[in-house]
Amino acid sequence: MAEIETENKIKSEEYFVNMGPQHPAAHGVLRLILTIDGETIVNVDPDLGYIHRSIEKMCERDSYQQIVHLTDRMDYLSSHINNEAVCLAVEKGLQLEIPDRVKVIRTILSELTRLASHQLWWGVMGMDVGALTTYFYAFRDREMINDIFEETCGARLTMNYNIPGGLMYDIHPNFVKRVKEFVAHFKTKLPEYDRLLSGNIIFINRTKGVGVLSREDAISFGVSGPVARGSGFASDVRKRHPYSAYDRVSFKEIVMNEGDTLARYKVRILEMWESLSIIEQLIDNIPEGDHLVPTKAVIKLPKGEFYQRVETARGELGVYINSDGNKNPYRVKFRSPGFSNLSALNHVAKGGKIGDLVSIMASFDFVIPDIDR
Amino acid sequence: MMYKIFLPLSITKSIHTWLFDVLPEGVAPYVEMVLIAVAYLLVFAVAGLYLVLLERKVAAWFQLRLGPNRVGPFGLFQTMADALKLVSKEMYGTNRADKFLYNLAPYFPIITALLAMAVLPFSAQFQAFDINIGIFFLLAVSSVGVIGILLGGWASNNKYSLIGAMRSGLQVVSYELSVGLSLLTMVVLTGSLQLSEIIEVQKNGWLIVQGHIPAIIAFVIFMIAGTAETNRAPFDLVEAESELGAGFHTEYSGMKFAYFFLAEFINMFIISAIAVIVFFGGWLSPFGITEEISWFPSVLWFLGKVLIIVFLMMWFRWTFPRLRVDQLLNLEWKYLLPINLFNLVFMAIVVWLGWVITF
C-alpha cells in the first residue's frame, strides 16, 4: 500500500506506530496510524476500507425488498434496528398505514437488540481495559437473547425479519413468555455486572477524566448516541423524532455532562435499565391484528426524497432514499453513526497515552462494518 | 566449599550414605550435587507445568467454563502436550536481531528462578542451600532476572518489544524496593536473615500474628509488590495483549518462548513461597497440631499454603482491570514507598516495646 502523506511536518522524536487491521483491541478491521512522542499520542489517522462492500452502489441495482437485507450486514449488532430504518423509509414513501401490532413488536425487538448490543459492549470494554472475565459473563446473557431471536426469526445475528409492510412472520407463541423470563433474570444480573467494573478503583482511574469531549465539539463533529449523551448533548432519536411505538412508552433519556469515558460507560448502563423498562411496558399488551400489510410484489416509490432516522445502539442511523419512480432507488445513502463518531476520535485521543486510546475506543463502541459500509 | 547440605532424615540420608560408600571420597560430593540439581530441575519442570494447568482451570472456573479436560483425566496431560508442541516449533529469529543477546536473554529468568528455588525450605529436611543471608540472597537473585527481559526486548530489534521491555524494566525495578522493604520489616521481628531461623522463630506463632498490625500492612504491600514483580495482572501492561502485541517476547517462539513463560509461573511460585515462609510459618502446621506425628510430611503444609497464595494471585488476575503505566509508578513511589517506610519504623517501635503476640 502506498505511503500516506500527511500535511504535518514530523519532528525528529516522534515515530509512527500502526495499530493494524488485525488487532485484539480494534473492534473489527480498523487500521489506525498513530504518531507517538514517547508514550503520548500526537495524531491518530484512521485508514478505513478494509471491509468496504459498496453497499450504497449495490442498493442502486437492487429492489426495495432486497435493500433491507443489505443493512443487516452494516451494523450487525443492531440488525433489527437497521432493517427497521429502511422499512420505515419505504413505508413512508408508499404512505402505508402500519398496524399497531407490528409497531409494538418492532419496538420490543429493537429494545432487545439494543440490550444485546450493550451487553457485548460491556464485555468488550472490560476485556480491553484488562478485566478478561467480563467477556464471558456478557456472552452468557447475550446467548439468551439470541435464543429468543432464533426461535422467532430463525437467525442469531442477521435477522431478516422486518420487511416493508410489516414482519415476515408472526411471532412465535413462546415469545412473550421467554422475553418475560429473560427480563426477570437480567434484572438480577445487571447490578452485579455494573458493580464489577464501576465499583473498581482501577477501572475508575482508567476512565475518569480520560477522553473528554465537550458539548460544542460533540455537536460540531456530529456525534450521536451514547457518545453524545455522555457529553451533555441530548440527541436521542427516540425522543426527538419518535417512530414505531416509542411515543406511547415512557422512558428517560440519559444525559451526563462530564464527557469522559466514565460518563459514556454510565450512560450505556443506565440505557440498559431503560430498555428493560420499555420492554416491560410493552410485552403484556401486544395488540391483536395483522403482522403484515400486503404490498405489491414490485415496489416503486414515487419520485422524491425520503429520510428516516432511527436510534441504533451506536447512535443515529439515517437512511436517505432518492427515488425517480423506478423499481430501484436512484441513490441510497446510509448516514452511519460510527462514521461521525470516528471523526471525533483524533480530537479526543490527542495528548493521551496509548492505554487511554484503547479505553476511549472501547467507550466509543465502534463496529467497523458500520463505518465502512 | 562453604556450604552445608541439610540432609533429610529418611530417604535421602540413606542415599547419601550409600553414595559415600560406593564412590571414592573426591567424587561423591560432586555426584551428590549433580543429583540434587537434577532433582530441582525436575521439581521446577513439574511445578511449572502444573501451575500452568492450575491457572487455566482456575480461569475457567471464574469464567463459568470448564477449562482443559480432554488430554488425560481432568486435562492433567495438557501442559505436557503444550510443551511438546513448543519444543517441536520452528525457532526462527528476526534477521537483524543481535544473535548472541537474543539467544542469551531467555536464560536469565530461568537461572535466577532456579537459584531462588534452591534456598527455599520445603520442610525441615528438604532445603538445598541454607545460607545465613537467605532473604538477602533471594532479593539479589530476583533482581538479576529483569536483565533477561531488557535484553530480550532490545535484541529483538522490534519497536513493540522495546516499548514492552522498557515498561517492564521500570516496573520491576520500582517494585523491588517495596518487596525488599516489606521483607525487611519482618526481619526486624525475627532478627535474622536466615530462612530456617525465620521458621524457627515462628514456632511461637506465625509472624503475621506475632507482628499483628505492622505485619498485616507488610503482607498487603508484599502481595501488591510481588504481583507487580512477576508482571501479573493487574500489573501486566507488559504483556497487555490488547495494546501492543505481546510485549518483550513478541519475537520469541518455540522453546525460548517457553522459558519466559515458565519463568513467569515459577516466579509466582517463589513469591508465594516467600510470603508463606516469612508471614505464614513455612512448613509449620497451624497451632502445632501435627508436630508430634513424625511420619507426617510437613512439606504438605508448605505446599498447601503456597497453593492458597497462588490461588489468590490468580484471583487478582481474572478480576481486576489493568493499570496504566503512569498510574503504576504513582502507586509505587507516592503511596507504597512512604507507607513502607512508616511501617518499618512502626514495627521497630513495636519490637522495641515488646508488643509482639507470642504463644
Added chain:
Amino acid sequence: MSNEELIKLIDTWGFTLQTTEEGTEFLTFTVRKEDLHEFCRKLKADPATHFDLLFCVTGMDWGNELGVIYHLASTDLKHEIVVKVMTADRETPELDTVCDIWRTAEFHEMEVFDFFGIRFKGHPNLKRLFLTPDWDGYPLRKDYVDEANMVIK
C-alpha cells in the same frame, strides 16, 4: 421557526436560491456553488437560524451534474433544512469546503471525494478514505464502468 418564517428570513440575505418543499419532507434550498461557503456560514452564525448540526452529507450524481446534499439541523431551535449545491463540470468538479464551519465535514468530504471525485477547496487532508490510493475512477458516479467487479442485472 416554521418553514414560511425561514423562507422569509433567508430571502432577506440576498443569495440566489431555489427554494422548494415538494417531493421531500424538508425545506430545500439549492444554492450556487460560489455562494455555498458564505451561505452555510450565515446559517450557522445567525442566532435566528443557528444550524449547528450537520447530520448528513450525501454526494449525488444527477446525470449531468455532480453535487452534494447537506442535511442541517439546529439543536436548540429544532428546525431542519436541506442545502443542495451542484456543479456541471464533470472533469474537475470543485466545491468549497465547509469543514471550518462543521468539523464533521472533514471525514464526510473525504468520502464524497473518494466516490464522486469532487475536490473541496481548503480541505486540510483530502485523500481517498475507503479505496486504495491508486484506484482508478469514482465508483458511485452513474457512468462508472468496471467489468471485472460490477454485476449488472
